[in-house]
Amino acid sequence: MRWIKYSAVIGAEITLRTSGSPLDEAKNSALQVTEAGEIDRASSIDALIAGLPRSALPMLDAIEVAVGYPYANHMILPWQDEILIPADRLAYAESMLEQQYGIVRSDWYCEIFQERFACPAIASAIRRDVVDEIVSACKKQKLRLRRVHSLLADTINRQSGAPDADAVFVSHQSGGYEFAFRRDGIWCNAFALRGIGQTAEQCLISASMMANHFPTNIHFSEYAIPHDDVTATEIATATDADAALENNHAPV
Template identity: 25%
Template sequence: MLFPRTDRWRCQLQRHHIQLYQGNRLQEQQSWQPDMPLAEQLDHMLSHLHCRLPWQNSIGFELDTPHISYLLTPWSQGIVTPAELRQYTRKLLAEQHGTAVQDNMISFIGPHYGANAFAAALDPSLFNELKAAAKRHRLRFRGCSTPFSRMLGMFGNTLPSEALFACISKDEGNFAARYQGRWHSIFSLNLPTGESVRHLDIANLLVGLPPLERYVMHTQQETSILKKQLPPAGTKLLS
């Protein structure tokens, strides 16, 4: 072929699994091994990717809890630059965890000046380890993201004014609520086995808001599908 196909891989790190996707299709999955170094687990999964031309294919890493931390950064009038907002977020994160996190990489999901920020924090040592894994397997490194980044990216620059977003995996769910055009609450829940509708009802109740439209992504499935669920009943797929 004159122009060989370029594959874009996505490696998803969750609490219990590591998954490898091509597009939105799951290609391989392995259980997380707490006693095995992450580098060895990644090498085992990425060793199956063969390419005739080094650096032709690329890989990005999508991190979910506990590999990344989510938090809400309330807007403060004293903050005027992105660097100040990141430092303020690190301060809030340190207060939540009771440890210093001065070096954590901070990114904001769907940020808007003058409004509460949806923040994601990543340990730079993990970022460097993932970058090194891509380099070992001669894959172009596309950086790190979160399931929320992918989910909210489907809406472009216009997010619903009032909605409950949920990224749900096995035994765990991460939730982000918007109300009156602003981020209101961001939190995680341990979920017993059951239907996601019930979990969403509980999450909506916990944030203390009127019933919100729900947007749900199950992150541990053969394919990643975003669903819109209308409270309290009615479900339809988003195109």
């Protein structure tokens, strides 16, 4: 292989994967801990990326990053006829996310996806400090960062063809689940739920009740990697114990 493409999922765990490597081949890495006993996420990301194998043409190596629970919040962005300019729509999404979750705009990176004229879209807020940490780590190792987006967007974009008219898209990454519901061809609800102590089925039932929608088309994407004995070097996975965030809940 002349160059390497990595994909990363950052949530309650940090998972790095090379192109062509099966997801179940993983290696667990211990997170660095400060003298105060707190997990140092930035140093852990630095160490993980610094330890990645590089190709014979390292300047061509690249990484895409998807950020998930608990570092992302989601909501449905209603269509507004008078808000069409991209910058205005982004400001509108930031305002709506601020109202929904009480976030401080400067602390979050906002994205809008699944946009269609005159239809609701999905807006996501991603913790800016997490984005800054992965950007900094990539710069230190001269690793090209191709894209940063939400894990929910990544999950939906991976589905081939147009989404079903009635469906739910589910992302599971250690510690939490993220959901996007469609009803009659329209995105109608999007949010994240803490998943510790619950099965995927239990979380899906809870989410469906909160969304008041029980679609039969379920698109489930598993990003959590077992922590059992694994030996491959292509993926490094580390548990991030500072994962809990307040106000990261589904709208009622």
